[in-house]
Every structure is written in structure tokens, then in C-alpha cells.
Amino acid sequence: MALSRRTFSALTGCAALGFAMGGSGGPGAPSAFAARSVPTGPPPAPPRADGRRHTIGYDPYSLLVDGRRLVVWSGEMHPFRLPSPSLWRDVLQKMRAHGFNTVSVYVSWNYHSPAPGTFDFSGVRDLDLFLRTAAETGLYVILRPGPYINAEVDGGGFPGWLTATKGTARTADPTYLGHVDAWLTQVDRIVRRHLYTQGRGTVLLYQLENEYDSHVTEATGRAYMSHLYKKVRADGIDVPLFHNDKGRNGYWVPGSFDTGGEEGGYLYGFDGYPSPSQNPPDWGKFGPGGPKGGATASPNTPGFVPEFGGGWFDPWGGAWFDGKGYPEARRTRDSAYERRFYLTNLANGLTLHNVYMTFGGTSWGWLPAPVVYTSYDYGAAIDEARNVTAKMAPMHQLGHLFQRVPDFARLDRAADVTVPGLKVYHLANPDTGAQVYVTRNDGTKPVTAELPTNAGKLRITVPARDARMLATGLRLGRRTMKYSTAQPVLCVTAGKRDVAVFAGRRGDLADLVLECPQEPNVTRLDPEAGWAYERGELHVGAPLGEAGLSRVLVTGGGTETPLVLLFADDATSMRIFPHDTPSGTVVVYGPTLLRHAEVHGTEVRLTGDLDDDPVIEVWGPRGIDTLVWNGRRVPTRVTLSGSLMTTGTLPGVPEVRLPELTGWRMRTENPEAGPSFDDSRWRRADRTTSYSTTPVPKGGPVLFADDYGFHYGDVWYRGTYSGGTGIESVRLSYSSGTQGLLMAWLDGEPLGTHRLPVPDATTTIRKGTWEATATFPVRPELRSPGRHVLSVLVRRMQHDQDGKGDDTHKAARGLTSVSFTGAAPEVSWRLQGERAVDPVRGPLNNGGLYGEREGWHLPGLPDRDDREWEPVTFPREERRQGVTWYRTTFRLSVPGDVDASVGLRLEDDPYRAYRAQIFLNGWNMGQYINNVGPQHTFVLPNGILRTRGANTLALAVLSEFTTLSGPGKVSLTLLGAAAGGLPVTPVPSPGH
Ligand code: IPT
Numbered sequence: 001m002a003l004s005r006r007t008f009s010a011l012t013g014c015a016a017l018g019f020a021m022g023g024s025g026g027p028g029a030p031s032a033f034a035a036r037s038v039p040t041g042p043p044p045a046p047p048r049a050d051g052r053r054h055t056i057g058y059d060p061y062s063l064l065v066d067g068r069r070l071v072v073w074s075g076e077m078h079p080f081r082l083p084s085p086s087l088w089r090d091v092l093q094k095m096r097a098h099g100f101n102t103v104s105v106y107v108s109w110n111y112h113s114p115a116p117g118t119f120d121f122s123g124v125r126d127l128d129l130f131l132r133t134a135a136e137t138g139l140y141v142i143l144r145p146g147p148y149i150n151a152e153v154d155g156g157g158f159p160g161w162l163t164a165t166k167g168t169a170r171t172a173d174p175t176y177l178g179h180v181d182a183w184l185t186q187v188d189r190i191v192r193r194h195l196y197t198q199g200r201g202t203v204l205l206y207q208l209e210n211e212y213d214s215h216v217t218e219a220t221g222r223a224y225m226s227h228l229y230k231k232v233r234a235d236g237i238d239v240p241l242f243h244n245d246k247g248r249n250g251y252w253v254p255g256s257f258d259t260g261g262e263e264g265g266y267l268y269g270f271d272g273y274p275s276p277s278q279n280p281p282d283w284g285k286f287g288p289g290g291p292k293g294g295a296t297a298s299p300n301t302p303g304f305v306p307e308f309g310g311g312w313f314d315p316w317g318g319a320w321f322d323g324k325g326y327p328e329a330r331r332t333r334d335s336a337y338e339r340r341f342y343l344t345n346l347a348n349g350l351t352l353h354n355v356y357m358t359f360g361g362t363s364w365g366w367l368p369a370p371v372v373y374t375s376y377d378y379g380a381a382i383d384e385a386r387n388v389t390a391k392m393a394p395m396h397q398l399g400h401l402f403q404r405v406p407d408f409a410r411l412d413r414a415a416d417v418t419v420p421g422l423k424v425y426h427l428a429n430p431d432t433g434a435q436v437y438v439t440r441n442d443g444t445k446p447v448t449a450e451l452p453t454n455a456g457k458l459r460i461t462v463p464a465r466d467a468r469m470l471a472t473g474l475r476l477g478r479r480t481m482k483y484s485t486a487q488p489v490l491c492v493t494a495g496k497r498d499v500a501v502f503a504g505r506r507g508d509l510a511d512l513v514l515e516c517p518q519e520p521n522v523t524r525l526d527p528e529a530g531w532a533y534e535r536g537e538l539h540v541g542a543p544l545g546e547a548g549l550s551r552v553l554v555t556g557g558g559t560e561t562p563l564v565l566l567f568a569d570d571a572t573s574m575r576i577f578p579h580d581t582p583s584g585t586v587v588v589y590g591p592t593l594l595r596h597a598e599v600h601g602t603e604v605r606l607t608g609d610l611d612d613d614p615v616i617e618v619w620g621p622r623g624i625d626t627l628v629w630n631g632r633r634v635p636t637r638v639t640l641s642g643s644l645m646t647t648g649t650l651p652g653v654p655e656v657r658l659p660e661l662t663g664w665r666m667r668t669e670n671p672e673a674g675p676s677f678d679d680s681r682w683r684r685a686d687r688t689t690s691y692s693t694t695p696v697p698k699g700g701p702v703l704f705a706d707d708y709g710f711h712y713g714d715v716w717y718r719g720t721y722s723g724g725t726g727i728e729s730v731r732l733s734y735s736s737g738t739q740g741l742l743m744a745w746l747d748g749e750p751l752g753t754h755r756l757p758v759p760d761a762t763t764t765i766r767k768g769t770w771e772a773t774a775t776f777p778v779r780p781e782l783r784s785p786g787r788h789v790l791s792v793l794v795r796r797m798q799h800d801q802d803g804k805g806d807d808t809h810k811a812a813r814g815l816t817s818v819s820f821t822g823a824a825p826e827v828s829w830r831l832q833g834e835r836a837v838d839p840v841r842g843p844l845n846n847g848g849l850y851g852e853r854e855g856w857h858l859p860g861l862p863d864r865d866d867r868e869w870e871p872v873t874f875p876r877e878e879r880r881q882g883v884t885w886y887r888t889t890f891r892l893s894v895p896g897d898v899d900a901s902v903g904l905r906l907e908d909d910p911y912r913a914y915r916a917q918i919f920l921n922g923w924n925m926g927q928y929i930n931n932v933g934p935q936h937t938f939v940l941p942n943g944i945l946r947t948r949g950a951n952t953l954a955l956a957v958l959s960e961f962t963t964l965s966g967p968g969k970v971s972l973t974l975l976g977a978a979a980g981g982l983p984v985t986p987v988p989s990p991g992h
Helices: 005-012 015-021 085-097 127-137 160-164 174-194 219-234 326-332 335-347 392-404 863-868
Strands: 056-058 063-065 068-070 072-076 102-106 140-144 203-207 241-245 266-270 303-309 350-356 423-428 435-441 447-453 456-462 466-476 479-484 487-494 497-504 509-515 520-524 530-534 537-543 550-556 563-569 576-581 584-589 593-600 603-609 617-619 626-629 632-634 636-638 644-646 665-668 714-722 729-736 741-746 749-755 764-766 769-777 787-795 814-821 828-832 882-893 898-907 915-920 923-929 937-940 948-959 969-979
Touching: 072 140, 072 392, 085 127, 085 593, 102 350, 127 140, 127 174, 174 203, 174 219, 219 241, 241 303, 303 335, 335 350, 335 392, 335 423, 335 435, 335 466, 392 487, 392 497, 435 447, 435 456, 447 466, 456 466, 466 487, 466 497, 479 487, 479 497, 487 576, 487 584, 497 509, 509 563, 520 530, 520 537, 537 550, 537 563, 576 593, 584 593, 584 603, 626 644, 714 814, 729 741, 729 749, 729 787, 741 769, 749 769, 787 814, 898 915, 923 937, 937 969
Parallel strands: 072 102, 072 350, 102 140, 140 203, 203 241, 241 266, 266 303, 303 350, 497 563, 603 626
Antiparallel strands: 056 063, 063 068, 423 435, 435 466, 447 456, 466 479, 479 509, 487 497, 509 537, 520 550, 530 537, 550 563, 576 584, 584 617, 593 603, 617 644, 626 632, 636 644, 665 882, 714 787, 714 828, 729 769, 729 814, 741 749, 741 787, 764 769, 882 948, 898 937, 898 969, 915 923, 915 948
16 A cells, blocks of 8 residues: 555644644754644553554654654563563563653564575564564554664574575665565564554554665665665555664655655654763754754654663673673663763653663574674663663653653753753743753762752752753642752652652752642651741752652642652652553552552552562552452551552562572584584585675685575584595684684594684684684594595574675675695585574574484483483583583472572683583573683573473583583572562473
């Protein structure tokens, strides 16, 4: 269905857009902003699949959903980095509870397509289920299906098989576009069932390509973008489309490519990953004008950052890459970083804001791009083990604010305010008169200053490299707040009272003034707060933190409706959850997580998580007198502020005991190294040409694994030759991602191991690849006349991403060329990589190790194999070149009402050069490299992990001669535990 401009406006309600833009003089014209526009009003209700039609329009200030202003406060998570669909709901509920109204997701082509024309959207790949879950959770979805996504995944999301196809990816090449269309057809067929415009789901926006900054000025680039646009529209996607410009370049603004005459359905966005050491730049609506100014490149669309750093990815460890582990990312991009940058974004008029990542998850199997290791924790607000960290506080406070206080969806710059030592942004809502002051301290010492506001001078302290936001003239329900030095978090009406929340740093003193024409009745419900009434103003002071929440009740004073003021420090604020129910809004204080709330008559039913100190307090509809928590009625009393508060003690988190891992058994493999191994069913290396960007060696056959259909994990080569009596050495060149490795044998005798990155003379780094040549001397006894077999195992790691659009994902993986000194025998090569794709665990689960081909990683080995497996204990110390498997089973009995997050920890002397692939119940949970790190703990997601039942663990260890090798200490570790959680459906894990 092609949409004309008219039909598009009808569907998406772009009337507001036309209205806002009316008379504006094009880019840069101030009238665009000053145009009469949708006035400030209540935001749209939380989205769900409600069967109704909705419009998604916009003006320069914000998105307009059904004509109402929406600030998009979005967090990024990747379903493909959490291979347990039940846990999607857990993460989404955490996001929703902590203030997000939107989730942004990539869809990774390689994860769904093992071969051209073959697609899998079932099981852990069930996109439909993810979109349903997001809608049920009340989150909008920003969908980003590429086709290129980057995202630190193998090939930047391109399937392995695409590396062996004709044409240049990320251009308008017809072969490439043919594959792209096949992919988008599949995705769009599912997405179409979840469009918010149709009321069938909550998909709000849809991204084309990803940070596409190559070919921008070329016809092929424009034709490619235009093709994607038209394809997606033809597939029936009628929500606004957008692209995420890699920086503030002004690339792909509306009108920069052909959209078939359609206007108004396309947004401009740009990404930002500022270094924490830099001062937050003004790159939003109010920044320096022109195309390089960020949002000013597209003055008629709202300020939109589709990706803003919420952490950063960590590279491999070791001297070469120096990855430091994710605690470091969480430390350098902490909550103060978030306040400085996100508040600056707000002050710059960016009202569509996505934090990449909010939950990073795990790049399990062979998913990680060469730059990263298995964990993709990202230092995000929700850690890889699904724990909400202290970094959530600013997100929680701002997210709820944007959803509950409409003034923030339409802010203009107001008169400049200068304060020595601080950067101050002064903004005002033209409809309500509310004023907002974002104050930022870029220095290294705290600054205490008097901030001149329209409500008088306010004394504030901004800690070093932090920011603080204040507001004046905000409506708090039926009353008006003159000012507050603590940041407003939300204001809602819960039953017959208004509830307003304010937050700040622990130890701050909140100073809040309410306009009260008559003297009100004030009750402090906690001992710390103080108040005074003077000349029509109620002054309330409350210290933040120490003792948890400070509650102050205001009644009368010109309005009958009581107002409950809640003052919280960051940690306490994260325990305050507003939740809308059909019977009205409730505000819940106390739990670590509120998943869901319902009101039935006088009974409030809540579900969520508790930690060890649980008290629950609820403000809700009139007359509520009973509290049910996670299905159990709990004793409560009614407080002076009208809340319902638990009296007795609630059960905290019981102790979770994890077993020791014992009963290990081992088995060595690599029979491929032996001269008599039968390789007659392996692929013959008979190709002479390749679409790879790596040149095919002159005269030699193509040895690149991808050309023979082997795309992930390890590859074996066997080269057979006769004669070669003069051979002195063999030179093996290979190409891999970082941390590649090659082992060679001649007639079953080990020749040696080479591993990357080794800063030796043979190693070259070309675009997208690490190439090295290992030269092994051939001992005289291996130079006999007759037949010889050269066996080579290559851990080729992953394909490079194609960030620059020059096909680097097509750089060869595996052996590239082989030569000899002393003789030049004719070698005939065969190779073997991964077997048929695991129909449940997918294409990225396995490579071509013998044990993998034989299913040693799977649960339930047949009994007949038993005697082949020898009992062992850890730590082990062995010197061997090759592959050794270790297996054990263990049982867990985590109580059903505890959400425990469990990890596998491997530790050993870091000098030992060995690595292990970790298989839990057959699922490849990642790669541990003992001498590289920095990752030692691997998250085992519940669902794959049976928390009540038996589990099979298998380690495939690659070891070499140069050092001793382990495993050393291997243990289970508890990464988090909450009383609550969600029911987890076991992820199918078929056995042998
Ligand atoms: C930006 C990508 O769009 C995203 O996929 C991811 O790779 C992210 O960076 C880093 O984690 S690319 C930008 C940093 C140049």
C-alpha cells in the first residue's frame, strides 16, 4: 500500500504538523518554533493494544499521539541478548516501573536467518511475542530492524551467508536489495500486527538502516535509503520512520532522499555517545544552527536522539585491548554523568530520547562482534543479571516526570541566566508559565550559588561534575508550587488527594514553597520535615535521605483536596512507583519493584519484588482498606496521609544456596588431527573465486570458511599431500576477528599454536580483519616420502561489522593461504565447520568442533558414551595442544517465589593461555579466555538455567603447549536475588 501525502496525514494526524509549520520560513526560521501549536495538556494514556486507531504526528516540540504531547523516554534492550522470553517481561516491567514509556529494539538479521530465504521467528527468536509483551507492559516500541544494525554483533547484524553474496552491502546494489527485501518482508509481516496506529500493538516508530554515513552524497546511498523507505511503506508500516544520524551531521534529514512524494511521516534523529570527560554539548533544538548543529538540522521535526550513551561497551582484556570490565563503565558513566547529559538534552529541547543500553544483556554464542566479549552488560542501568542499579535513579526521576508533568513536553528557551561556576539553562513552558532551570557544574569542586529565578533567588549546591534541575510555577494538582530546590519527580491524583514527589542527593535539604492564599493545615508524618506559613506562602523544608521518605500532608489553605508531599533521596525515589489502573492511579512506596497494580473494590492487588527490608505503602482510590501483595493478603493500617501501610513484617529474601560443581568428567577430542581420520564427507576446497574482500591467493584454492557455508565458530582443515621430503617449514596464514587462534598438526603430531593478537612481525591488521602467518618448522621425521596430512583448527572468531559501508563483514575468516619452504607439494584441502543449524538454539550456537558435531555440548549423552568420559577434579593443570571437553550436571532448588540470578565463574592463573566455550543445557553461553579476560563471570539466564531441576554444563577447552592449562576454579555464583520475580517458562533444550 503506497500512502499518498493525504492518506498519510489522515492516518497519522499530521494536521498538527502542517499547522505548526504553517507560515514557517523553512529551515532555521524561528517561526517554526513560535507557531501556534498544540497547547500543553495531559499526555496520552499509557499505550496498549486497545483495538482503536491512533494518530502519531509531531510538531517541532514533540511527538503528538492522538493530538496529545508525548515525551518519548525510551530505553534500549535487545531481545536477542536475552535468550529466555519470560525474562523479556521482567526487563520490560523494570523499565516501565522506573519511568520509561518506550523500549527501543534492534532486530538482528543474522539471528533470524541461517540461510538465504530461511527465517526463524520462533522460540527465543519470537519477535511477535516480544512485541505482545511490550504492549502488555504498556510500553511503546521503537523498532530498528536494520538491515544493518552495528550493535557490536557479528557482521553488524548481517547474516554470515551474506558475506558470500555478490554486490556491495549498504548500497543500492540489486543483489543486496533483493536479500534486504526478503528480510524486511518477514519482519514487517510481524510488525504490521503490532502497529499502534491500528491499535493492534504499541509500535510507535520505525528506523531505517543505522548510522549510515557512507555514500551519503552518492546516488547509490540516496537510492538505498529511498528503497528502504518505500519498501517499508509498501509493507504496510504506517508509523513515522526515521534514521539515526551517526553524529550531528545533518545526514538524512527530511527531504534528503526520495520518499515517493510522501511528506510528514519521517523524523530526523542523531546519536550521541559523549565521553564522560567532556562537557555536555548543545546539540539539540537550541544549539548552534545549521546542519552540523544536531537537531537544528531539521527544525520542523522534534529533537530526537535515537541513541544516547547510557554506558559503553567494553573490549577484550589483555595488554592489546585493555578492557577493564563493566564495573568500570558503570563507574565512569554513573548517575551524575546521566544527570549532566540527560538534563542538558532536556534543556536542548530533545523530547525523544533513547538510552543505549538500558539493559545490555549477553552476546551469547557467536553473536559478539570482534570488538567485544560475551557480556554486553554495557554498564547499563539494569545490569546483565537483571539487577536495577543506582544508575536507574536519574532515569526513574526524569521518566516519571516527563510522563506525569505535561509542562516538560513543550519548553522554549527563556531569558539567559548566568551564575558564576555554573552553566544554567533557563526554559519556560509558553502555556503554563512553568519555568525550568537546569544547572550544571562542569568543574571539579562543588558550587554553592544563588540562582536568580522568577520566584526569587534560590540557594543551591551542585556537586562537582553533576547537574541539578529546579522548577518554578508548576501546578501540583490543585495547588501551585512557587518553587522547589529539589527536583520534581511526579504529581498525580490518587483517590481524593494529590501526591507529589521530589528528589535530590542524599543529605540535600529540599526547600519548597506552595502558594496558599489561606493558612493551610500541615502535618508532618515523619519527624525530620519542618514548615512555616507566611504571607500566602507555605514553606516546607525536608532533609533528603537518611531516614528514607519524608512525608508532609497539606490540607486546606484554599483548596479542600489534600496534598501529600513526598521527599526522597535517589535510592528512596527508586522505590516510589505510580501506576495507572482502570479505577485510578495508585502510588506505591517501598518495594524494589512494582510490576503490576489492580484495584478491586476496596482491595489493592500488587505484584512486584521485595528486598530485605520490606514496608509497603499505597496511596490509591478512595476507600481502599485491603492490600494483597503477590497474591497474599498482608496486614495494614491506614495512615494520617490516607495511605495504606503494612504493619507486620513481610517475608524478605530467603537464603539461596548454590551447589558446588563437582562430578566433572573429561574427554579429549580432535581426532581430525590424526592421519587416518575419515574426512571424505567434508567439503572439498575447490573454489577459485570469492566475493570476500580478502584477495584469493594466487593459484591457490579459496580456503575462506564462509565460501563453503561455514559461518560461525571453529573450522577444521585437512590438507593432504604426497612427497614433500624437502619441506623445512609450513607457513599458515589465517584471518580472524580479534582473539583468533590457529593450531596445526602434521600426521597427528602437533606443530604448534598461534594466537591473536600477538604483536609479532607476522600480524597485520587490515580493515575488518586480523591476519597473521604462523610459521612452523617441520621436523625431519615428518618429511618422509608418501602421504601426509596437515590438520589445522582455526578459531576464526566473528565477522567484522560494516560500520563504514565498505563490506568489511566480507573479510575472510579461516585459513587464507598455505605455503612451504624447502618444497612445494600440491595440497588437496577439505574443510568442516558447523553441522546443520540447531533448530532451537539457532545458527550462532555452534561452530565445527568435533564435540559440537557429535553433540557433546547437549544434555543427556547416550550411556554407551559413558566410559569414554573420565572422572576429573578441578583445578587441573595440563599441557596439551587440542580440544578437551569437561562435563558435569548440577541441581538447583531455588524457592519458587525467589528471582535468583546465577552466574558461572571461572578463575585461574592469568598466565595460562587457554579458553573455554561454555555450554549450559546445550546453549552456548559464551567464551572465556583465561589469559585475556576481563570476563570471568557468565550470566546463566533463568529459563535456560533450570532453577528447580537438573542442568548440564559442558566446557570445551582449547589448550596449547606454551603454558599449562586449566580449568582452574569453576563455580556458581549468586548475582542477584529478589523476593518476587515472574514465572519462568523453561526454554526448550533438546538433548542428544
Ligand atoms: C552506535 C551504533 O548505532 C550502535 O549499534 C552501537 O554500535 C553503538 O554505537 C555503540 O555501542 S555507533 C557510534 C558509536 C559511532
